[in-house]
Amino acid sequence: MSDWLTSLKTDTPQQGFELAIMLARNAxxxxxxxxxxxERLRYIYAENADSLIATSHVVATHFQTVAAANNYWK
Amino acid sequence: MSDWLTSLKTDTPQQGFELAIMLARNAxxxxxxxxxxxERLRYIYAENADSLIATSHVVATHFQTVAAANNYWK
Amino acid sequence: MSDWLTSLKTDTPQQGFELAIMLARNAxxxxxxxxxxxERLRYIYAENADSLIATSHVVATHFQTVAAANNYWK
Amino acid sequence: MSDWLTSLKTDTPQQGFELAIMLARNAxxxxxxxxxxxERLRYIYAENADSLIATSHVVATHFQTVAAANNYWK
Amino acid sequence: MSDWLTSLKTDTPQQGFELAIMLARNAxxxxxxxxxxxERLRYIYAENADSLIATSHVVATHFQTVAAANNYWK
Amino acid sequence: MSDWLTSLKTDTPQQGFELAIMLARNAxxxxxxxxxxxERLRYIYAENADSLIATSHVVATHFQTVAAANNYWK
Numbered sequence: 511m512s513d514w515l516t517s518l519k520t521d522t523p524q525q526g527f528e529l530a531i532m533l534a535r536n537a538x539x540x541x542x543x544x545x546x547x548x549e550r551l552r553y554i555y556a557e558n559a560d561s562l563i564a565t566s567h568v569v570a571t572h573f574q575t576v577a578a579a580n581n582y583w584k
Numbered sequence: 585m586s587d588w589l590t591s592l593k594t595d596t597p598q599q600g601f602e603l604a605i606m607l608a609r610n611a612x613x614x615x616x617x618x619x620x621x622x623e624r625l626r627y628i629y630a631e632n633a634d635s636l637i638a639t640s641h642v643v644a645t646h647f648q649t650v651a652a653a654n655n656y657w658k
Numbered sequence: 659m660s661d662w663l664t665s666l667k668t669d670t671p672q673q674g675f676e677l678a679i680m681l682a683r684n685a686x687x688x689x690x691x692x693x694x695x696x697e698r699l700r701y702i703y704a705e706n707a708d709s710l711i712a713t714s715h716v717v718a719t720h721f722q723t724v725a726a727a728n729n730y731w732k
Numbered sequence: 733m734s735d736w737l738t739s740l741k742t743d744t745p746q747q748g749f750e751l752a753i754m755l756a757r758n759a760x761x762x763x764x765x766x767x768x769x770x771e772r773l774r775y776i777y778a779e780n781a782d783s784l785i786a787t788s789h790v791v792a793t794h795f796q797t798v799a800a801a802n803n804y805w806k
Numbered sequence: 807m808s809d810w811l812t813s814l815k816t817d818t819p820q821q822g823f824e825l826a827i828m829l830a831r832n833a834x835x836x837x838x839x840x841x842x843x844x845e846r847l848r849y850i851y852a853e854n855a856d857s858l859i860a861t862s863h864v865v866a867t868h869f870q871t872v873a874a875a876n877n878y879w880k
Numbered sequence: 881m882s883d884w885l886t887s888l889k890t891d892t893p894q895q896g897f898e899l900a901i902m903l904a905r906n907a908x909x910x911x912x913x914x915x916x917x918x919e920r921l922r923y924i925y926a927e928n929a930d931s932l933i934a935t936s937h938v939v940a941t942h943f944q945t946v947a948a949a950n951n952y953w954k
Contacts, residue, residue, distance in 0.1 A: 515820040518878050524589040527607070531614050533823070533869070537862035540827050542852045555855035556616045559629035563638045564859045566611035570645035571866035573607070579878035582592050582653035598663040601681070605688050630690045633703035637712045640685035644719035647681070656666050656727035672737040675755070679762050704764045707777035711786045714759035718793035721755070730740055730801035746885040749903070753910050778912045781925035785934045788907035792941035795903070804888050804949035811894040814952055829897070829943070833936035836901050838926045851929035860933045867940035875952035 518579035526580055530572035534565065592653035600654055604646035608639065666727035674728055678720035682713065740801035748802055752794035756787065814875035822876055826868035830861065888949035896950055900942035904935065 514536065520526040542548055555561035588610065594600040616622055629635035662684065668674040690696055703709035736758065742748040764770055777783035810832065816822040838844055851857035884906065890896040912918055925931035947953070
């Protein structure tokens, strides 16, 4: 993949949260490189409660990292 | 999404816990933007023990972050 | 919900563990506010090994937070 | 429950690991207080690979806490 | 296995993220040493949304470690 | 069990990773003490993608602990 992650610093907590979402998604892209297959899977799991909760858990784990990198935006 | 997360600081641990719940829910909203579909899914997982436990786990992960950001309200 | 979490400090590790259990349960209560439904679900998951293990994992995650907040009761 | 957790300090990493196992089990006991039911469930999940892996994950989470409490036995 | 992990230091966050992916995969290789079986399984889970989310969670956990090792590339 | 864990210190990150794998496996051995049953289960989960991913997650959690104990081998 080309450069997509040059820093964990963000201006605001919300941008940090959105970075966490990107990290969660990009890990999937490394395992399933086809955008078409990922798009098809997205339609399925976006209507499945347990998949959405699991996705939210991955974001939470990355948000811990991003928040620490930004000293919790204190 | 418009601005919804400007700080991780809260006055009390309980407000921090409620912020953790909001973080868990908003990650879902980024993946499933339709409020109608989320409302429909909510009826399902709110009556499923394993889904509720999984939700509680996501909250626990975010609460770690929020608690650290507030120096554990010491 | 009324005030239920005013501090993460506890006198002993065991009280901290019991606080972690309360945190795990209260996150569920925010998602499923009906005590009757929660009581009904409890009968089901309390006899399911995988649900009990998942519950124990949530407690473990909260116990990390509570232990850190108490400087590990050193 | 009577007093069962008075300190997170242990003499060795192995004792800390065994404390982590006890923490994982005791969280289950708070949710399912019947020793007979827990014993029956144990026979089931002790022969199920996924249940054993999930149990191992809970122990890993508690071991993080116990290891930090002991400054990693440095 | 021969030497494959001599340092957790990386030049950039992205290289750290790719190291996290390698760590997640190599843990699997220790448990399932056959490259043929792993390749076969890969075709299955790379088209399964829940498996991909679970994989992403493992990467997130390792990325916490790698990011801390690099002081978040500050 | 006899002494099997006397220190979390390792010379290299790779040895730390292999210690994390041992920790993940030994937690299972405390719950299922029979080597024959564990061997039988291993044949099953080593060919199941989701079980392998779950195993990898447990290793990742222990690797966080071991890496911290070694100050990330800096």
